[in-house]
Amino acid sequence: MRGYFGIGVEQISKEQNVGTIARSTHAFGGSFFFTIKPDVDIEAMRSSDTSGAFDHMPYYQYDHxxxxxxxxxxxxVGVELTDESIELPSFRHPLRAAYVFGPEMGHLSEDMQAKCDHIVKIPMKFCVNVGVAAAITMYDRQICLGKFAERPVKPGAPLDTPRAKKDTLRRKIRSKKK
Known part of the structure; x- marks a missing residue:
């Protein structure tokens, strides 16, 4: 995938959610992880991450x-379910981005929303677990910026694989006319 990204959460209070988000960030190739004013035990947070994400990417913690x-x-990029938010499937992910999520049972603070360059939402009837929202957002980024074939019009696998497309870009050598 091109570019880089980091994932952060504001005022999160459950170690399991932090560990899950850190593990997902690591699995999707995130470059860093951060928290803003977390209400969690850092050691418990590390123990809930079974991939060792904190050994493989920087972790930053901020008070505000x-x-x-x-x-x-x-x-x-803030991820928040508001009327003004851009729907995630219509959003072009920045090449260099940090995504920030709000706490469980809450929202991104007004200060955080004001700091965001963009605010997106996952189109759904109601909020889902913050770990699920983070994974959906990272998956969408991977689809948007990864090197994958276009989705086919009909159900099934794409007809043109990335390898097949690469072969069509080869320079054709013309034989000399006799």
Whole structure:
């Protein structure tokens, strides 16, 4: 996949959710993980992550949204179910992005929403678990920016595989006319 991304959660309170999100971030190739004002035991959080994600990507912790620091040219994308949010299937993911999710049974703070460059929502009837929302968002990013064949019009596998497309781009050598 091109570019990089990080995943963060604001005011999260359940170690299992943090561990699940960190593991998913690691599995989808995330570059870093962060929390803002977490209400969790860091050691319990690490024990709920069975992939060892915290040994393979940096973890950053901030006391407040205003303290959040991101790499230069990294776009902050909030994931929040609001009327004004962009629906995720219609959103073009930035090449360099950090995605931030709100707490269980809550929302991204107003300070965090104001800091975001974009706010997206997963189109559904009601909110899902924050770990599920994070995984859906990372999967959508992978589909959008990964090197996958276009989805076919009919059910089933694509007719043109990425390898087949590559072969069609070869330069054709013309034989000399006699």
């Amino acid at each position: 949204a205003s303290k959040l620091e991101l790499p230069m040219e990294c776009t902050l």
